[in-house]
Amino acid sequence: MPDRYAVIGNPIAHSKSPIIHEAFARNTGQSLEYIKVLAPLDAFVDTVQSMIAEGFKGANVTVPFKLEAFQLANQLTERAHDAGAVNTLIFNEAGITGDNTDGAGIVRDIQENLHIPITGKRVLLIGAGGAAEGVLHPILACSPSLLVITNRTLDKALTMVKKVEDQGEYRFVSVNAYAFHDLQGQQFDIVVNATSTGLTDTLLPLPLGIFAKGALAYDMMYGRDTPFLRFAREQGAKVADGLGMLIEQAAEAFYIWRGVRPKTSIVMQSIRNL
Ligand code: ATR
Numbered sequence: 001m002p003d004r005y006a007v008i009g010n011p012i013a014h015s016k017s018p019i020i021h022e023a024f025a026r027n028t029g030q031s032l033e034y035i036k037v038l039a040p041l042d043a044f045v046d047t048v049q050s051m052i053a054e055g056f057k058g059a060n061v062t063v064p065f066k067l068e069a070f071q072l073a074n075q076l077t078e079r080a081h082d083a084g085a086v087n088t089l090i091f092n093e094a095g096i097t098g099d100n101t102d103g104a105g106i107v108r109d110i111q112e113n114l115h116i117p118i119t120g121k122r123v124l125l126i127g128a129g130g131a132a133e134g135v136l137h138p139i140l141a142c143s144p145s146l147l148v149i150t151n152r153t154l155d156k157a158l159t160m161v162k163k164v165e166d167q168g169e170y171r172f173v174s175v176n177a178y179a180f181h182d183l184q185g186q187q188f189d190i191v192v193n194a195t196s197t198g199l200t201d202t203l204l205p206l207p208l209g210i211f212a213k214g215a216l217a218y219d220m221m222y223g224r225d226t227p228f229l230r231f232a233r234e235q236g237a238k239v240a241d242g243l244g245m246l247i248e249q250a251a252e253a254f255y256i257w258r259g260v261r262p263k264t265s266i267v268m269q270s271i272r273n274l
């Protein structure tokens with residue numbers, strides 16, 4: 001029987017993860033099965049425990065269970081610890097290990113697929129929820145010259161900045177928080193939307209002129225042209241949605257589980273055409 005993996009979420013019907021992992025398995029000659037698991041909102045832990053009992057080797061975790069997965073894991077990788085959330089679980093003799101591949105996914109998509117180095121760039125991160133927390137450290141680790149966090153609730157952005165300062169790990173990056181309207185007059189090379197506003201088609205109140213010449217606007221949401229991406233395009237920025245990040249975070253999870261790194265370019269094209 002092939003090794004079994006799953007993505008656990010609620011809702012889960014829309015998930016593209018099984019198609020992605022099946023394509024990776026085909027392309028790398030690995031034999032595995034990957035299914036969607038709908039966990040009841042109040043039974044994430046029970047769901048994981050029964051999957052372990054059934055012999056599953058690992059799982060991806062999506063909305064709304066990334067924090068519960070973080071709490072459940074009996075060991076965490078450094079990047080899961082930094083993110084404060086877990087999107088990849090490994091089940092083995094050591095118990096449940098929690099990792100987070102989201103940050104690696106966005107960094108790889110921007111640098112390798114879109115060919116835009118983050119090093120030395122001015123980066124604006126919009127949002128201060130779980131999605132923003134998940135990518136903050138991996139982006140900082142690429143040594144941008146400046147990282148500004150902006151958020152509707154400014155306090156949350158200030159808390160994220162303070163945490164980074166207290167850790168003292170990225171002393172060479174200038175890290176600041178500003179309210180949306182205080183971004184007036186500033187310019188960025190890479191602007192990442194990590195808010196959930198794409199879901200509700202809400203336009204963020206960003207000032208005009210924040211995109212430097214040739215800037216990239218990246219929306220972590222995928223599969224729809226969000227108001228943020230439309231705004232950025234009108235301002236002359238290059239735009240990308242989060243499909244590449246989705247595929248790259250999956251590739252990183254596949255690598256952790258199987259020890260083989262799948263080629264993502266072929267999958268990228270076929271998923272986009274679905
Ligand atoms: P996720 O796990 O997707 O990050 P979250 O932790 O609920 O979800 O965070 C949602 C993010 O989207 C937050 O940064 C939130 O801003 P607040 O911290 O002010 O709530 C942002 N967001 C959601 N709706 C928004 C809106 N209409 N305008 C601006 N920001 C919004």
